[in-house]
Every structure is written in structure tokens, then in C-alpha cells.
Amino acid sequence: MAYRSYILVCGGTGCESSHADKIYQNLKNEIEANKLSEQVQVIKTGCFGFCEQGPIVKILPENTFYVQVKPEDAKELVDEHIIKGRPVERLIYSASDDKNRKSVIAEEKDISFYQKQYRIVLRNCGMIDPEVIEEYIARDGYAALEKVLFDMKPEQVIDELKKAGIRGRGGAGFPTWMKWNFTKGATNSETKYVVCNADEGDPGAYMDRSTLEGDPHSVLEAMTIAGYTVGAQKGFIYIRAEYPLAISRLKIAIQQAKDMGLLGDNILGTDFSFDIEIRLGAGAFVCGEETALLASIEGKRGMPIPRPPFPATHGLWKKPTVINNVETYANIPMIILKGGDWFASIGTETSKGTKVFALTGKIKNSGLIEVPMGITLREIIYDIGGGIPNGRKFKAAQSGGPSGGVITEEFLDTPIDYENLAKLGSIMGSGGLIVMDEDDCMLDIAKFYLDFTVDESCGKCAPCRIGGKQLYGLLDKISQGNGELDDINKMEDISLAMQRASLCGLGQTAPNPVASTLRYFKDEYLEHITDKKCSAGVCKDLLQFNILKDKCVGCTVCARKCPVNAISGERKQPHEIDQNACIKCGECYEACKFQAITRG
Amino acid sequence: MAKLTLEELRKLRDNKKHEIQKRETDNKEIDVIVGMGTCGIAAGAKDALDAFIAEIDKHNLTNVRIKQTGCMGFCTYEPTVEVKVPDMPDTIYNNVSVDVAKLIVGNHLVRKQLVSEHVFDRPSVDIIENK
Ligand SMILES: Cc1cc2nc3c(=O)[nH]c(=O)nc-3n(C[C@H](O)[C@H](O)[C@H](O)COP(=O)(O)O)c2cc1C
Ligand code: SF4
Ligand code: SF4
Ligand code: FES
Numbered sequence: 001m002a003y004r005s006y007i008l009v010c011g012g013t014g015c016e017s018s019h020a021d022k023i024y025q026n027l028k029n030e031i032e033a034n035k036l037s038e039q040v041q042v043i044k045t046g047c048f049g050f051c052e053q054g055p056i057v058k059i060l061p062e063n064t065f066y067v068q069v070k071p072e073d074a075k076e077l078v079d080e081h082i083i084k085g086r087p088v089e090r091l092i093y094s095a096s097d098d099k100n101r102k103s104v105i106a107e108e109k110d111i112s113f114y115q116k117q118y119r120i121v122l123r124n125c126g127m128i129d130p131e132v133i134e135e136y137i138a139r140d141g142y143a144a145l146e147k148v149l150f151d152m153k154p155e156q157v158i159d160e161l162k163k164a165g166i167r168g169r170g171g172a173g174f175p176t177w178m179k180w181n182f183t184k185g186a187t188n189s190e191t192k193y194v195v196c197n198a199d200e201g202d203p204g205a206y207m208d209r210s211t212l213e214g215d216p217h218s219v220l221e222a223m224t225i226a227g228y229t230v231g232a233q234k235g236f237i238y239i240r241a242e243y244p245l246a247i248s249r250l251k252i253a254i255q256q257a258k259d260m261g262l263l264g265d266n267i268l269g270t271d272f273s274f275d276i277e278i279r280l281g282a283g284a285f286v287c288g289e290e291t292a293l294l295a296s297i298e299g300k301r302g303m304p305i306p307r308p309p310f311p312a313t314h315g316l317w318k319k320p321t322v323i324n325n326v327e328t329y330a331n332i333p334m335i336i337l338k339g340g341d342w343f344a345s346i347g348t349e350t351s352k353g354t355k356v357f358a359l360t361g362k363i364k365n366s367g368l369i370e371v372p373m374g375i376t377l378r379e380i381i382y383d384i385g386g387g388i389p390n391g392r393k394f395k396a397a398q399s400g401g402p403s404g405g406v407i408t409e410e411f412l413d414t415p416i417d418y419e420n421l422a423k424l425g426s427i428m429g430s431g432g433l434i435v436m437d438e439d440d441c442m443l444d445i446a447k448f449y450l451d452f453t454v455d456e457s458c459g460k461c462a463p464c465r466i467g468g469k470q471l472y473g474l475l476d477k478i479s480q481g482n483g484e485l486d487d488i489n490k491m492e493d494i495s496l497a498m499q500r501a502s503l504c505g506l507g508q509t510a511p512n513p514v515a516s517t518l519r520y521f522k523d524e525y526l527e528h529i530t531d532k533k534c535s536a537g538v539c540k541d542l543l544q545f546n547i548l549k550d551k552c553v554g555c556t557v558c559a560r561k562c563p564v565n566a567i568s569g570e571r572k573q574p575h576e577i578d579q580n581a582c583i584k585c586g587e588c589y590e591a592c593k594f595q596a597i598t599r600g
Numbered sequence: 601m602a603k604l605t606l607e608e609l610r611k612l613r614d615n616k617k618h619e620i621q622k623r624e625t626d627n628k629e630i631d632v633i634v635g636m637g638t639c640g641i642a643a644g645a646k647d648a649l650d651a652f653i654a655e656i657d658k659h660n661l662t663n664v665r666i667k668q669t670g671c672m673g674f675c676t677y678e679p680t681v682e683v684k685v686p687d688m689p690d691t692i693y694n695n696v697s698v699d700v701a702k703l704i705v706g707n708h709l710v711r712k713q714l715v716s717e718h719v720f721d722r723p724s725v726d727i728i729e730n731k
Pocket of ligand 2: 304456457459461464465502503
């Protein structure tokens with residue numbers, strides 16, 4: 001059957017939470033009511049990445065990109081766009097802020113957000129219905145598995161990965177071919193395993209979730225290829241239970257692949273058999289660490305164990321185990337199909353291919369982006385992200401989550417790859433990218449991450465358990481205005497001890513946000529310590545609001561706004577703030593139209 | 601569903617590929633734009649549209665986008681259809697019936713020949729722009 005038009009409705013978590021499902025249902029009903037079901041297909045896809053502007057609806061062949069659609073817009077979309085052929089202008093992404101400065105931008109390719117992106121991992125997200133295996137197959141799905149099973153020896157697969165130069169996307173950036181090769185060569189056991197790490201614990205990150213929601217088969221296919229390559233027959237996907245949509249799509253995908261003989265016994269009639277099971281994690285950050293994750297799959301408490309031996313030879317139940325991140329896997333079918341050389345042609349000398357980032361924080365277009373390695377932060381923030389909202393000034397961006405660090409303005413033009421980020425004192429990490437502006441206090445940012453890692457530390461080893469707490473305590477002390485100059489030295493000492501002596505990556509990297517902010521924003525720390533000031537206006541204990549007598553006209557607005565009645569004064573007379581009663585909420589500061597209130 | 605053999609998987613992919621390629625908009629260079637204003641629909645534009653979809657499918661043309669537009673302003677000549685093929689002049693056809701639609705696909709799109717009897721003289725461009 002041939003369709004004339006396609007209506008793609010985003011079914012990612014972001015859009016689903018703003019009623020994308022209802023939009024999908026309403027559109028389907030409208031199409032049916034107009035007897036257009038034979039001509040127009042309504043499809044629910046994965047995340048388009050432009051979640052900021054969601055829910056997203058895209059209509060083909062015109063390629064019209066509708067944003068912020070509501071369920072009640074379905075009728076107008078069908079009546080106007082589908083039946084009369086007139087785009088519904090009011091729902092088209094209006095680009096008054098977009099650098100392309102057209103009044104309305106109808107097509108995806110004209111939106112700055114998409115122009116610098118390059119999609120390998122997200123190639124099918126927003127393109128296919130992730131719950132229909134045929135759609136994946138039609139986009140060359142399972143063609144890589146076919147090629148591997150019928151035309152390639154395991155060594156050749158490894159060669160291809162080596163040529164591609166792909167490195168792990170889960171954090172550390174270890175060359176994938178080496179891992180696979182270790183496990184393939186392991187002779188300590190016949191039984192081997194393939195594991196997918198979908199724990200995704202970084203605050204603010206949702207790359208893996210979106211990939212699994214939008215294109216689950218790409219990960220299944222890659223894991224099966226890994227199984228064939230290393231000689232494993234069983235795979236596990238470890239995913240956090242907080243990802244219900246991704247889990248349900250994975251379950252559907254696994255069932256469909258089994259039904260078609262693309263998973264299970266004798267895949268495609270060969271004598272290779274491979275099965276995949278889902279294991280749910282409870283969402284502890286430390287369970288993303290590979291040894292803790294494997295322990296958790298085994299049914300033990302998710303605590304790291306010292307390496308070596310590495311999982312590649314002594315992993316799940318001490319058997320050789322390949323463990324890779326979701327995004328690493330999602331690249332693999334394309335590498336097999338298009339060749340390692342093709343993949344290696346994208347990116348920088350040491351970092352090949354693309355990287356998916358979840359762009360959040362003080363940025364106009366937050367969302368999920370996939371960019372070639374080597375792109376600069378400036379391009380990501382200003383060209384794709386549309387810059388900083390409300391005319392504020394960029395201060396720094398945090399990559400690598402709680403294990404990473406900040407990248408500052410002077411490095412906006414550094415090409416992003418594993419090595420360069422490490423040189424700057426951050427890491428690539430799994431792809432969380434949080435943008436901060438002048439209203440963010442760097443000490444507070446470090447405190448936020450330390451709070452997170454202290455909370456998530458499993459407590460097994462002392463440097464992490466005690467060091468983290470001490471570090472947090474010092475940050476807290478400084479933020480309250482009780483800091484001393486020597487605290488900085490103390491923090492440096494504790495950081496060093498944690499980095500050197502912690503058992504796993506969590507403790508080893510937990511001081512990074514402190515080290516990194518100290519490196520680039522020492523002034524800000526000193527300001528807190530010696531001047532007892534927080535110029536970003538974040539650390540409440542250091543804040544004081546005052547009314548300038550000569551500027552105050554006595555309009556009484558602030559007094560009425562103040563939630564604790566800390567402001568007093570007669571009409572048309574200068575007002576005053578009772579510092580003992582003030583809770584530093586800043587309501588008065590925002591409310592005064594005469595710039596009579598100072599913050600400092 | 602029964603388990604697939606290699607051949608069956610390939611066949612399934614080939615069948616579905618054709619369908620899913622229609623969703624891609626990048627490498628489509630031919631536009632067929634059907635006027636679907638009230639007058640066009642009354643004159644049978646919907647049948648013409650269906651005929652285009654079926655014919656294009658039959659000829660396995662994957663580089664065609666079928667679009668619709670509102671009334672083109674030539675109400676007495678409806679259904680009108682504009683065809684844009686690279687390296688050929690943009691052409692408007694009038695009174696496009698199901699049969700004419702088939703001719704347009706077979707001649708204009710496939711053999712790159714205009715279906716002269718049904719070409720509607722296009723008003724010169726500046727008239728349209730000054731309108
Ligand atoms: C505390 C901690 C948390 C981690 N969380 C994740 C995670 O959520 N997802 C992930 O893929 N890797 C995570 N890792 C990295 C894994 O240990 C491991 O390196 C990765 O799964 C290997 O896959 P890759 O080579 O494809 O990157 C974490 C590491 C540490 C130390
Ligand atoms: S470093 Fe922290 S999380 Fe890792 S083992 Fe030690 S206590 Fe547990
Ligand atoms: S809002 Fe400003 S001008 Fe008005 S009373 Fe308060 S301080 Fe004075
Ligand atoms: S969830 Fe819809 S665009 Fe991301």
C-alpha cells in the first residue's frame with residue numbers, strides 16, 4: 001500500500017509526558033473520520049531531539065516541522081494541512097530567535113538546531129516506529145547482522161572496529177575492538193556473556209534512554225553481533241527501572257526479533273544462537289560502574305570490586321564478558337555496513353565518529369543532539385543550542401556529570417574529543433552537557449555534584465566514603481561564609497587522596513568538579529572565603545539585600561511581595577529590610593522597578 | 601510470525617525499503633503538486649491525487665514528492681497539477697483526470713516528455729508576483 005502523506009508524532013519520554021500519545025490518538029481518529037487511512041499513515045516515532053519545543057509532529061512529504069502541538073490541534077492539522085494542503089502556520093517553529101531569521105521555519109533542515117548535527121546513533125530516532133521491527137529492517141536493520149553471520153569471520157569484525165577506531169561512549173573511552181578481542185581470546189571459559197550498560201546515572205543525561213526508546217533494535221542487533229564475534233550466547237541489558245518506556249520498547253523489540261528468528265536459536269538458519277534478557281536496576285549511580293553492574297546482575301549487592309581481573313576475562317559469574325554502553329552498541333551496525341574507514345573519516349585524530357549529548361541548563365534549545373567529534377563547544381552552544389537565554393553571559397559548561405569538570409569561555413573553540421577534554425580537566429563522560437551562565441555560582445555547582453556523589457557512594461571504601469563527606473563539608477562551610485584560606489589546601493589534599501585511593505571510578509572522579517572549578521574559578525572561591533560574598537547571588541548565607549535610601553521612592557511593592565513581611569516603611573518614604581527576618585528569597589529584588597534594592 | 605531465512609529477510613527488507621524511502625525527503629527531486637482547493641476537489645482532484653500515488657508506486661519512482669496545495673486560482677480549469685522536474689520547465693497541467701494523471705507519470709516523469717495537450721499556459725511570472 002502506498003501512502004501519500006506521513007504524520008510522524010514524537011513518542012519520546014519528553015513529548016509523551018506532554019500528551020503526545022493523545023495527539024497521536026486524535027490524529028489517527030481524525031484521519032479515520034475523514035476516510036484517509038488508506039492515504040495517510042500516522043506513526044509514533046522516537047525522540048526528535050528538539051524536546052525543548054515538544055511535542056513534535058512532523059508531516060511528510062512536505063517535511064513540515066510542527067512544535068508545541070496540543071491534542072486539540074489534531075483536527076486543524078488534518079483539516080488544513082492534510083486535506084487542504086495549507087500548513088498551519090501558528091504551530092510551525094517560529095524562529096524569531098533562530099539564527100536563520102526567517103519568520104517561520106517549516107522544515108527541519110532550516111532549523112539551526114539541526115544544521116550541525118550528524119546522525120549515526122540517532123539515525124532512526126524520529127524516523128521509524130520503534131515498535132515495528134519491519135520499519136527497522138527497512139532502514140537496513142539487521143543487514144549488519146546478516147553480513148557478519150554470512151560473510152565475516154569474528155576476526156574481521158574486530159578488524160573493522162579497529163579500523164573504525166570507535167571508543168566506548170560510557171565514560172572512559174576505551175577502544176571497543178580491544179575489549180571484544182580480549183573476550184574473544186579468553187580461554188578460561190567456553191561460556192561468555194555480552195552486557196549492555198543502560199544504567200545512565202548522570203544527572204541531566206538521557207541519551208541512552210532516548211536511543212533505546214527510539215531505536216531499540218539497533219542495540220539488540222549490535223549485541224548479537226558482539227555475541228557472534230566473541231563467542232557468547234547470552235546477553236543482558238541492565239537498565240534502570242525508572243525508564244519504563246524504554247523497557248517496554250525493548251521488551252517488544254526482543255519479542256519481535258525472537259519471533260522472526262533474529263534472536264534465539266539458530267539465527268537466520270545458521271548454527272549461531274543468541275538470546276537477550278533485560279535486568280532492571282534500582283537506579284543507584286554506582287551500579288553504572290561495570291563491576292558493580294555485573295554484581296547486581298548476579299543478584300548481589302551492587303558494589304564495585306577491584307580490577308584487574310577485568311570483566312573482559314572475568315566478568316559475569318567470572319566468565320569472559322563484553323560490557324559496552326548503549327551508544328557504543330548503537331554505532332556498531334553502521335560501522336559493519338559502511339565500513340570502519342567510513343567511520344574513521346568522521347571526527348578527530350584520536351576520537352572517531354559522533355557523540356550524542358543531552359544539552360541542558362542555561363540554553364535556549366535544550367535537547368538531544370548528535371555531533372561529529374571535533375566540533376567546538378561554541379558551535380554546540382551558539383549554533384545548535386541557540387545561545388544563552390535572557391541575554392545572560394555564558395560562564396561554563398559541565399561535561400562528564402559528577403565525574404567531569406567545567407569548560408570555560410576561553411576554551412569555547414577547542415575541538416571536543418576525549419584527549420582535549422581530559423587536558424582541560426574534564427572528561428567526555430557519557431554525554432551530559434550542562435550550560436551555566438553568570439547567575440550560577442561555581443562553588444554551588446561543585447557542591448551540587450559532591451552532594452550527589454556522597455549520596456551515591458556505596459560506602460565500601462574509606463577514601464570515597466569519608467573523603468567525599470569531608471569535601472562536601474568544606475564546600476558547605478565556605479558557602480556559609482565560614483571558610484578559611486587553608487580550606488582550599490585541605491580540599492586539594494582530600495581530592496588527591498580520593499583520586500589515588502578510591503576503589504572505583506565513582507570515588508576516584510568525585511573530586512573532579514571541585515578540582516576543575518578551583519582551577520578555573522579560584523577567584524570565586526576566594527571571594528566566598530575572604531570577602532564573604534557570592535556575586536552570582538546563589539549562596540544564600542552570603543547574601544544580603546539592602547534598600548538604597550536615595551533610590552527608593554516608597555512605592556511599597558517590595559513590602560507587599562516579601563513573603564515574610566521583612567520590609568517596612570511608609571508610603572512615599574524609603575523602605576527598610578529587617579535583616580533578621582529576611583529569608584533571602586530575592587522576591588523584593590526582582591520586584592523593585594527602581595533598582596533601589598542591592599544584592600550582595 | 602515464522603522465523604526468517606536469509607532470503608526472506610532480504611525480501612522483507614526490499615519490500616519495506618521502498619515504502620520507507622517515501623518518508624525520506626532528502627533525495628527527492630521531482631514535485632507533483634495537486635491543487636486541492638474546494639473547486640479542485642469538486643472537479644475530481646482527489647481522484648487525480650489517488651491516481652498519482654498509485655502510478656508513481658507502479659513505476660517504482662522513489663524520487664517524487666506528492667504535495668498538495670490550495671486553490672491555484674484557475675478554477676475553471678481544475679483539477680490543476682503543477683509538475684517540477686529538474687532540467688525541465690515547471691509545468692502546470694489543467695483538467696487532470698485519472699487518465700491524464702497516468703499520462704503525466706508515464707510521459708513527463710518517466711520519459712521526460714511534456715503531455716502537451718494538457719499543458720496549461722503558465723501566466724508569466726511577474727503577473728503572479730504582482731498579484
Ligand atoms: C560511578 C560510575 C558510573 C558509571 N555509570 C555508567 C553508566 O551509567 N553507563 C555506562 O555506560 N557506563 C557507566 N560507567 C562506565 C562503565 O564502568 C564502563 O566503563 C562502561 O559501561 C563501558 O562501556 P563502553 O566501553 O562502551 O563505554 C560508570 C562508571 C563509574 C565509575
Ligand atoms: S569509590 Fe566509593 S563507590 Fe567506589 S567502591 Fe569506594 S565507596 Fe564504593
Ligand atoms: S519596591 Fe523599590 S522603590 Fe518600591 S518601596 Fe521597595 S525598594 Fe522602594
Ligand atoms: S521527546 Fe519528543 S523531541 Fe525529544
